[in-house]
Amino acid sequence: MGDRPQELAGRGQPVGPALGETSLRVTDAQPCLETVDGDVLPVAEARRVCRRMFYSGFFLLPWMWCVNVWLFWPDFRHGDDVVLVKYTRRSAACFAAASAGLAAWLLTFSLGGPGVVGQDVYAQLNMAGWDLQSLGLIF
């Protein structure tokens, strides 16, 4: 938050929330708005969370990217905070790419069937044909 103090100096007065106002100015930590019922996070923390969520998405977690965008939806739409906007936009792009890839694979597998991966591999992978009882995967 090194660059923040001068910004805060100008508008340090707490402004009471008005109807429909989307951000609350609080004196010390300029908070961000979550999408969830307007819960307020301090800016530093919000940025930290956003960054963490973005980077953790690379550990095979595209859903985390989606949750990142969802959580910081107001900033994603009409960005106030530069860092949040950057990371949510990146998350959105990565999520779109990953979903497209996954959807493509799912379609290929389900429509192409054995022709795509070969009969043996298909039989192994395709869960619809599994016998759960023998595998011990049943309650």
Next chain:
Amino acid sequence: MERSILDNLGEEVTGIVTPVTLCMATTVLLVRILNPDGASNSNTMRLATAYYNEKESDSATTKFEGALINALIVVAAVTGMTFMLFLLYKYRCTRCIYGYMAFAGFSIFFTLTGLITLQLVVKFGLVLDAVSFTFMLFNFAVVGVTALFFWPAPLALKQGYLVVVGTVTAYVFTFVPEWTTWALLVAMALYDLWAVLSPGGPLKVLVELAMEREEDIPALIYEARPAGRAPRERRAVRGAGASAAAVAVPAVDASSVAAISAAAVTPVAPLGVAAAGGMPASSEAAAGGPHDAGQRELQPPPAHARDWRAGDEAGEAGEDAEQPLLPAQGSAGHSTTAAASGGAEGVRQPHADPGEGSESGLPDGIKLGMGDFIFYSVLVGRAAMYDMLTAFAAYLGIVAGLGATLLLLALARKALPALPVSIALGASFYFLARGVLEPFVLPLSVHLLYF
């Protein structure tokens, strides 16, 4: 547009009845799809059938006695777990509690949900390959655990995940044999009553300790706040930790511990024996305890000058003793259940801080513990195993009981157990429907005659 008291009241009640209904409906759906004959599997809930393993051929007396003892064992285990939780909370072993909860949560979201989804996939013949399935399941589980316990997350997401926890756990509980189920439900209702209201009860002391420290009670709690709505007033940040605490119940609040019990399900044993022996016992101790005193503002309409905070606690299945002590890799499909936690329903006193009016936010709405979700769903699920008629009757009983409990909450303004009234009504409606209603209604509907 000005909101009248009816808007607020209705919204709060709807906010809690909807997820409960959803959870029950999904459980019934799972039961009807996957287990329509109502077969019970003793391996699934070892703890609940430790003493007596119900068989069809036993006499009624044997079943009754066996069920009673089973239920007592489970209640004893739950009491022990709750006391342990209380001690951990008291001596601020936050890491322990968080670690355990994360582990439990992950096992529910990954293992149990995975097994159930797998059965659904096979049942419906969906063409899906194992790799993508595992990938999506992994995503679901990891994000679920982080959203519920560690990082801030959208409220709707957390609510969704909690409903999943409730459904999955309740579904596993429905594998408990019939007589034992009913005995267990009644026993848990009585336990809840004792634990929350009597001075020596573990939940009561837990709630009081949390109140003293002005923290959230360690538990999985469902917050029935409306999500994603532009709030009329902002919730102010109450200190460093409190801000996200409103959103993530256990997360930011350092000492806020959430008790989750998750069953550590043994993965497929090397001998290929039924791995599903795991019982996920999730206990959610949700204590909708007192929040930060000044955090909520009373609604402008004076009549609604009350902050509703009902946390519902339900003691959940006790944890299998072996789970924390031994690796528990039994060859016979050993399953461990970790369950514990009771939820206490609490209505917080409206510590109105009129001076902080401009900063206080909307009332948090009602909070209900996951244990209650689970036991309600178990009741309805078990009722659905007989017939949908009894399932609907039980559902109506439970919702009526929930409404009555909310009324009592408004009157008593302190932590109340959510189980007793609902279970009493639900169970009695079930038995009445089965014994009295069905013999009358069914011939009448089918033959248009009754004699």
